[in-house]
Amino acid sequence: MTYSVKFLPYDVKVDVKENESLIRAAMEAGVHINASCGGGGVCGKCRVLLEEGSIEGGVSEQLSKEDKEKGYRLACLSEVTSDLKVRIPVESEIDTSRLNLQAGARHTAEVMYSNIDDLREDGLFIPPVEQIYLELDPASKDDNKADVARIISHLRFKHDEHRLSMQLNLIRKIPDIIRKGDFKVTATIVRPVRKDGKNEIVNLEPFDTSDRNFAIAVDIGTTTVFGQVLDLHTGDILAEHGEFNSQISYGEDVISRIIFAEKGDGLEILQKRILETINKILEKIIKKAKIGRDEVTTITLAGNSTMTQLLLRIDPKYIRRDPYVPACTVYPPFPASEIGIALADHTIALIYPGVSSYVGGDIIAGVMASGLYRSEELTLYMDIGTNAEIVIGHKDWMVCTAASAGPAFEGGGVKFGMRAAKGAIEDFAINPETLEPMIITVGNKKAKGICGSGLITLVAKLLETGVIDSRGKFDRSLETPRIRQTDEIWEYVLVYEKDTAIERDITITEPDIDNLIRAKGAMYSAALTLLEEIGLNIKDIERIILAGGFGSYVDLESAITIGLLPEIDPEKVTYLGNGSLLGCKINSLTNALRRDVAKVVNMMTNFELASTHSYMDHYMGSLFLPHTEMNYFPKVKERLERLRK
């Protein structure tokens, strides 16, 4: 259910979902309401007058009985439950004409889903591990072929299955299983990547168990690990859970993990830790999905190259040393229990192949999940994070690279930076006259800090209103107590102490802005360099796919304004979410994808920025908001000129 909300005196309308808060509706509409505390009715500044329609909530101690009766409500506490007309009171309205020039609606990227039904329609819904029920002829004196031969010949003649093989540990169990099931058994078969490869029988169970076939998908992030249980008959996700990667105590980023792995039994310790995390997740999702551990036939895992090598106990030391060589990028399937994953001996682990030391299986998983490799349009795939990975291409070719963006996107290196948890400032507007802020936090709680997507919006809005310049420096001439110098560092006060949850003023500082500029500069210049290497221009990009934990919240216009994303119609930007996990899921459902992955990995050309001479020039040029070359951003240029006039 959506309702229409009209904001007066600006005469701006916006459609919002039922129970959306009124302050978010205003932000959505590009209407400024002073709001200091982030929500929760603490500061009482976001008073609005309800002229038509009814709302839920909207009152607190900050609102006098009188005002309440007049129809005033606190926007941050008001939930939309009908069509509304709302007037922003004079006290919080400065210059209608000016404010109306503010950037309009927020555009977050549309979320992309993988469609199981498509797979089914295309006849591709054949998992890499299948189960087949066999009614074998019982052994007799006239037909006393070996048990294994009986299974293989039955599969050959009754099910047209060929090139079958079986390992010793299963052979050992076969005679008793066959007889327990009275020659009625279910075989579990791992499909090969190559069409003419071997079909390996990995398990045999008595009787018909072919209706119970489950897979697990795991994304191994440097920071967090997610797992899902999938039903291979329906394609449904039965359970899902995430945990912090318990390797974190040995270093926050891949480089510090590699350094730890190089010392003593560091490699063994890190493998043990990641296995602990994975096994903890398995424990929870298997229980939640109400399946048996031995009913899981595959586990697909994707991670960056370092995470993958640590999981497999392959020394990653050469990943961090010039010329940055991973041990392996395409891994063979193997029994998950072999490395210590708490699954049955017959559960096959499939590792997502990567391309290079810094473009790993997580990125390839995302490329597969997003369908980039089948796209006709020239697509820019960006996984935004401390390690920023970029893929550019379409169905005929792909190039990739990775850049170290630093931790700014994840709230690191920012004075009040934090993850996108409750209380994180995630949206922001600024009154160009009073320079008073409009602040929205995750969960509408008292502000605690600034998350990555919030930082991008903050910097964009400060830039648009001229509070900072293109170098990210505050305009020292502005007269407002919110801009100040503390310990020789210039900063803007977002929330004063009394309205925060942390008993300190929350500010955004010049070093914070500088960190963001360097992070976005690294990403943008990486894309620019990559394009240049293949003789294309940033304007040729027809489509952008964002992946990673943060892409769904980022305001696209803000991201373009600061020069993180190239200027593109926001509708051309799609958000994939956890592309790595999604890729693992699709891999679990269709073996056809594994064949495509092999092709994609082979066709993808990796560029090392460190060996690409123009990268440093591009990087230096990108250390401005949005860029020294304003021709890359004609609309931003036009808007900045308009807003600052």
Added chain:
Amino acid sequence: MTYSVKFLPYDVKVDVKENESLIRAAMEAGVHINASCGGGGVCGKCRVLLEEGSIEGGVSEQLSKEDKEKGYRLACLSEVTSDLKVRIPVESEIDTSRLNLQAGARHTAEVMYSNIDDLREDGLFIPPVEQIYLELDPASKDDNKADVARIISHLRFKHDEHRLSMQLNLIRKIPDIIRKGDFKVTATIVRPVRKDGKNEIVNLEPFDTSDRNFAIAVDIGTTTVFGQVLDLHTGDILAEHGEFNSQISYGEDVISRIIFAEKGDGLEILQKRILETINKILEKIIKKAKIGRDEVTTITLAGNSTMTQLLLRIDPKYIRRDPYVPACTVYPPFPASEIGIALADHTIALIYPGVSSYVGGDIIAGVMASGLYRSEELTLYMDIGTNAEIVIGHKDWMVCTAASAGPAFEGGGVKFGMRAAKGAIEDFAINPETLEPMIITVGNKKAKGICGSGLITLVAKLLETGVIDSRGKFDRSLETPRIRQTDEIWEYVLVYEKDTAIERDITITEPDIDNLIRAKGAMYSAALTLLEEIGLNIKDIERIILAGGFGSYVDLESAITIGLLPEIDPEKVTYLGNGSLLGCKINSLTNALRRDVAKVVNMMTNFELASTHSYMDHYMGSLFLPHTEMNYFPKVKERLERLRK
């Protein structure tokens, strides 16, 4: 160097090798000389008169000075060193005309060798595991593909090697090995059986080690285990050693081993024991061959189905239960160390495939080694032993079966039975007039007992001279102290106590003969049944291949006389020796054979005698010497009639 020996008064000539003993020359020529003690000059009965030429030795205390000067010598101590004329003295000569009718020369089967040069000429000398030296391009920023990808792409583009794969445990070692060898490495590659199968890289070593590639061949017999080290560049056997199978203490035959394996941790114990035996052999042959344990790239093992399953710790209980089903007959390659064979992790174990519970990998190895599967002639392959296996066929088809012959062929169930060790009576003739024996033992030592091949000759000669009848019963009417009844059992005294090494009379008894009749009856009737099942006749057999420990010593005419072998020209009989070991050796040298093995196993039809109704009839008919149906043995019939007239 060979010499001609003429025996007078029979005027019989024979060519013998230098240093052959004179008594063996006489046996070879079919000339009877009384000889009681088996050799060693103990009984002094084998006196002969040297008329021309010179000999080495031939004297002992049993010969008076006078006789010596006259030119008498003891035949068992005389070595031929020139052309000779030798007269058998009157005292030991009865009836020249009669003796001259005795069966003539001994025919043992010609030994068959596998020819490495043939393989090389046919371009088939490509071992299942090869080593290739690679000079990789060093990694650089412009070419920093993964280490594994570097190896695989080098093999693809420089060596035309495709469908390559590698397992985790090797991937872990790759980065350091590559750099240790400064990008010069030697890859060890396991070839697939199917031409389009995967080529698995199982090892990588720094620098060029491709000139050191060795294989091990192991025959796992129920009683003895043999191992060989092979140089895969020359095809030479560098070392060889045999040990008793230390499982023997848990039962002499496969059935008692299976029974033991079924109890408690019996299976684990038996696996441990056979591994101990194999590892003991490896220790010796690797040391003797002066190679490194890690220079061995494959170990090929062949054994009967029970030995194979015990080695691989696969419960063999269904092998001994109707309908006699083995767990598996075609095994995947696996790392030898995986089951506890003391070789490097990269050494691949190849298990010879079998056909059924009682026609195992040892027989298939023999079929491959003998070239039966490429033969144009209808061939009967017999592995003679406690478990008698029979294969009949040629290049277009093959059938096989197994019969339990009992231990008689190996000296078991025979009162003075023993293995073919020193002192075992291995050849025998009987004077038809005096019924006195001519006895030759292994090593010309005082007699200790009777070995399998000796037993066959004994029974044949007793039959030919009418001492026993076609039921194997002694002619009670014959007047000689050598035929007597002890404890109600009739027997013939071969050697009297004083001339033996065991201080007892050595005799052959009616139960001994009965055991042999049942053993040969089982074999012959198995062949007859098998032929009948496929609509052929015993007379269609064009060629016989004997395998097993005992085939090289058996006198072919004796074997035909007792009805163990069908009547065939002795030149058509070939002795393969340890066919199982030979098959393993060839398998180590050429991968082409492995492809053929798969074909052979698939084309071979197994018959269970227990479910073949005619077998019991054939068996009953075979419990005579040579057979109730004398038309199967026209020449034997004719000879028996001639000798007994």
